[in-house]
Amino acid sequence: CLLAIGSEAQGVGAVLTDAAGGLRIPTHGVESLNAAAAGAVLLYEAARQRRGRVA
Known part of the structure; x- marks a missing residue:
């Protein structure tokens, strides 16, 4: 699993986005999240989904 978090201004770049796809975090009531909050x-979601799995 790889989580790439880009800067607020430029993101992760087109090459990585094209290769890996992307996702959106729904934000209700706010325009955007900064990189630290998004990370x-x-x-949190990765840990939630992995809880209970044996490595």
């Missing part, structure tokens, strides 16, 4: 949401 926290992604890591």
Whole structure:
């Protein structure tokens, strides 16, 4: 699993986005999240989905 988080201004770039695809974090009531907040949401969700799995 790879989580790539780009800067607020430029993102991760077209090459990585084209190769890996992308995702959106639904934001209700706010225009956007900064990179740190987006990273926290992604890591939380990855951990939630992996909870209970044996490595």
